[in-house]
Amino acid sequence: xxxxxxxxxxxxxxxxxxxxxxxxxxxxxxxxxxxxxxxxxxxxxxxxxxxxxxxxxxxxxxxxxxxxxxxxxxxxxxxxxxxxxxxxxxxxxxxxxxxxxxxxxxxxxxxxxxxxxxxxxxxxxxxxxxxxxxxxxxxxxxxxxxxxxxxxxxxxxxxxxxxxxxxxxxxxxxxxxxxxxxxxxxxxxxxxxxxxxxxxxxxxxxxxxxxxxxxxxxxxxxxxxxxxxxxxxxxxxxxxxxxxxxxxxxxxxxxxxxxxxxxxxxxxxxxxxxxxxxxxxxxxxxxxxxxxxxxxxxxxxxxxxxxxxxxxxxxxxxxxxxxxxxxxxxxx
Amino acid sequence: xxxxxxxxxxxxxxxxxxxxxxxxxxxxxxxxxxxxxxxxxxxxxxxxxxxxxxxxxxxxxxxxxxxxxxxxxxxxxxxxxxxxxxxxxxxxxxxxxxxxxxxxxxxxxxxxxxxxxxxxxxxxxxxxxxxxxxxxxxxxxxxxxxxxxxxxxxxxxxxxxxxxxxxxxxxxxxxxxxxxxxxxxxxxxxxxxxxxxxxxxxxxxxxxxxxxxxxxxxxxxxxxxxxxxxxxxxxxxxxxxxxxxxxxxxxxxxxxxxxxxxxxxxxxxxxxxxxxxxxxxxxxxxxxxxxxxxxxxxxxxxxxxxxxxxxxxxxxxxxxxxxxxxxxxxxxxxxxxxxxxxxxxxxxxxxxxxxxxxxxxxxxxxxx
Numbered sequence: 045x046x047x048x049x050x051x052x053x054x055x056x057x058x059x060x061x062x063x064x065x066x067x068x069x070x071x072x073x074x075x076x077x078x079x080x081x082x083x084x085x086x087x088x089x090x091x092x093x094x095x096x097x098x099x100x101x102x103x104x105x106x107x108x109x110x111x112x113x114x115x116x117x118x119x120x121x122x123x124x125x126x127x128x129x130x131x132x133x134x135x136x137x138x139x140x141x142x143x144x145x146x147x148x149x150x151x152x153x154x155x156x157x158x159x160x161x162x163x164x165x166x167x168x169x170x171x172x173x174x175x176x177x178x179x180x181x182x183x184x185x186x187x188x189x190x191x192x193x194x195x196x197x198x199x200x201x202x203x204x205x206x207x208x209x210x211x212x213x214x215x216x217x218x219x220x221x222x223x224x225x226x227x228x229x230x231x232x233x234x235x236x237x238x239x240x241x242x243x244x245x246x247x248x249x250x251x252x253x254x255x256x257x258x259x260x261x262x263x264x265x266x267x268x269x270x271x272x273x274x275x276x277x278x279x280x281x282x283x284x285x286x287x288x289x290x291x292x293x294x295x296x297x298x299x300x301x302x303x304x305x306x307x308x309x310x311x312x313x314x315x316x317x318x319x320x321x322x323x324x325x326x327x328x329x330x331x332x333x334x335x336x337x338x339x340x341x342x343x344x345x346x347x348x349x350x351x352x353x354x355x356x357x358x359x360x361x362x363x364x365x366x367x368x369x370x371x372x373x374x375x376x
Numbered sequence: 377x378x379x380x381x382x383x384x385x386x387x388x389x390x391x392x393x394x395x396x397x398x399x400x401x402x403x404x405x406x407x408x409x410x411x412x413x414x415x416x417x418x419x420x421x422x423x424x425x426x427x428x429x430x431x432x433x434x435x436x437x438x439x440x441x442x443x444x445x446x447x448x449x450x451x452x453x454x455x456x457x458x459x460x461x462x463x464x465x466x467x468x469x470x471x472x473x474x475x476x477x478x479x480x481x482x483x484x485x486x487x488x489x490x491x492x493x494x495x496x497x498x499x500x501x502x503x504x505x506x507x508x509x510x511x512x513x514x515x516x517x518x519x520x521x522x523x524x525x526x527x528x529x530x531x532x533x534x535x536x537x538x539x540x541x542x543x544x545x546x547x548x549x550x551x552x553x554x555x556x557x558x559x560x561x562x563x564x565x566x567x568x569x570x571x572x573x574x575x576x577x578x579x580x581x582x583x584x585x586x587x588x589x590x591x592x593x594x595x596x597x598x599x600x601x602x603x604x605x606x607x608x609x610x611x612x613x614x615x616x617x618x619x620x621x622x623x624x625x626x627x628x629x630x631x632x633x634x635x636x637x638x639x640x641x642x643x644x645x646x647x648x649x650x651x652x653x654x655x656x657x658x659x660x661x662x663x664x665x666x667x668x669x670x671x672x673x674x675x676x677x678x679x680x681x682x683x684x685x686x687x688x689x690x691x692x693x694x695x696x697x698x699x700x701x702x703x704x705x706x707x708x709x710x711x712x713x714x715x716x717x718x719x720x721x722x723x724x725x726x727x728x729x730x731x732x733x734x735x736x737x738x739x740x741x742x743x744x
Contacts, residue, residue, distance in 0.1 A: 078586075078589050081585045082582055082585055085579075085581040085582045085585060086582070089579045089581065089582075199630075200602050200630055200634060202630070202633040202634040202636070204633075204636055209612065209613050209615075218614060218615055220613055222613075289578060293578045293579070293606055293609070293610075294606070294609055294634050294635070294636060295578075295606065295634040297576075297602065299576060300576070300578065302576065303574075303576045303577055303578075304578075334582065335582035335585075337582075338582040338585075338586050339582070339586055344571055344572055345571045345572060345573075345583050345586060346545065346571075346572035346574075348582070349574070
């Protein structure tokens with residue numbers, strides 16, 4: 045039986061503090077393999093959330109827009125990656141070379157799409173009330189998802205690669221090389237992004253715009269170009285996650301951006317919206333909570349979202365700005 | 377001037393009458409969704425019924441009469457279905473064949489019952505239809521109960537003791553999961569996991585870990601192919617090597633395409649579709665010749681429904697509705713392409729027509 049810590053304690057242990065402590069330890073040790081495996085599952089899922097959450101948080105940080113079309117950029121990224129992979133698979137096969145190639149090209153293409161969306165749909169609305177631009181974002185989201193639905197006839201596409209099932213096997217804990225590669229690529233992208241934001245002039249400009257746009261203009265920073273750059277980076281990260289999801293899960297559907305968009309947005313909020321490390325932390329936290337929520341004793345896995353979101357609500361009650369969010373000092 | 381107009385009117389009236397049903401025709405209603413989300417399946421059923429009608433008419437018709445059909449579009453919607461059924465009843469059909477969506481078919485049973493019109497329900501198979509049947513409807517598709525029976529007997533045959541069941545929280549898959557669970561535990565076996573996957577959620581690894589920790593002999597997925605393919609793939613990736621079975625909602629080549637080699641050896645319970653039925657060879661050939669495409673999943677049942685209706689009218693020896701209902705009730709081993717049709721005292725199929733398929737080399741093939 046998959047009993048996990050806390051709950052069985054009251055059933056099977058005496059209540060003296062020391063015995064209780066030992067008992068929790070014993071139960072945790074006897075289910076160590078499950079705990080570790082779920083931790084791994086959570087980290088993998090969490091890195092998808094984190095990659096998508098980064099785009100939300102960067103765009104919010106710089107122009108205070110909740111870009112609801114972001115989940116759909118993830119979806120478009122998956123489809124673009126699929127098209128490119130089909131095109132290059134004749135040349136490169138269906139292994140890592142082709143996947144990397146399609147991921148990079150998809151990131152470029154979707155990054156550009158993000159910039160176009162920003163220019164066409166958001167730029168003219170920048171000085172309008174926040175609600176108007178929010179509605180525009182919803183419209184963009186619908187255009188993207190329904191556009192892909194029209195092109196694909198609403199069908200599921202199978203994303204075939206020839207990655208095997210091999211992996212690292214630690215007895216009862218198993219992590220496939222594919223999973224490992226995904227987590228590593230997500231980590232690399234996040235490190236590169238952090239370095240970019242903190243070590244380059246463009247990154248500095250981004251952080252400056254997040255604080256005060258008008259002052260930046262006076263200092264001679266091309267604000268529009270930096271905003272476009274932010275959209276480019278955010279969108280290409282979503283595209284990277286979309287291609288990874290295609291490779292890992294093996295199927296694409298026009299509605300696949302919805303659930304992950306919602307969860308990544310949540311991750312960005314609990315991490316502290318506007319904060320880049322916050323988005324990463326929030327994504328990982330949500331992924332891990334969900335994985336453990338599946339193992340809740342006494343109830344089925346349908347309660348996992350109740351469990352994770354319940355805890356997140358608690359967190360927001362205690363710290364309304366999110367884990368790494370600051371009230372109003374510096375974003376990004 | 378006036379003479380000309382009278383002559384014209386006469387000609388027109390004559391033309392009009394020619395278009396009408398002549399006295400020697402037998403009118404049968406078709407009720408299927410020809411518009412809306414399920415229009416593809418509905419059209420396929422309509423095509424199959426018309427194919428059967430053509431064959432019957434070519435062979436001399438029924439009781440010396442030609443069969444003509446009239447279609448009512450139920451749109452897979454209870455309200456539209458009610459209107460369609462009323463239309464068919466008021467145009468004096470002798471009987472009705474069709475019924476695809478269970479929800480849409482349900483309210484029409486009473487309408488046909490009140491009119492005494494015999495109704496052969498070709499595809500719709502919710503267990504709710506059984507209780508709502510006023511006695512004039514006949515279900516020639518197996519119901520959810522039959523799938524459960526096919527499933528548990530297969531599991532028992534394979535020596536399985538501990539079963540894990542996963543559904544998706546919607547009416548169809550939860551119904552199948554719950555019926556299976558009840559039946560399996562009633563047989564003295566164990567259900568070690570009974571879980572739900574949220575629709576549209578791609579990552580099921582944490583569920584897979586949980587399932588594996590309960591060490592089931594088999595995993596039974598009762599919902600649809602798209603998320604089922606993901607579950608199969610992730611189960612196999614995580615090293616689960618034992619039996620995986622899926623319900624009829626997952627009977628799609630797409631499942632094999634998405635899951636790839638992970639799907640190899642997966643079992644699927646399925647309604648009898650043309651490609652797995654040896655008796656359906658001629659049907660498939662003439663369908664392709666007539667409509668330039670292959671028949672869909674419920675075509676054979678619709679075809680059988682029409683043939684059964686004609687057979688019952690012949691046995692009744694008249695077009696009296698009560699006599700036809702009686703003849704339908706007395707059907708004994710009617711030789712359809714989907715199998716032998718006889719009815720229980722509740723007018724459901726006496727013998728399950730579910731078949732077991734196995735995924736082999738990226739294709740579904742018949743297990744036995």
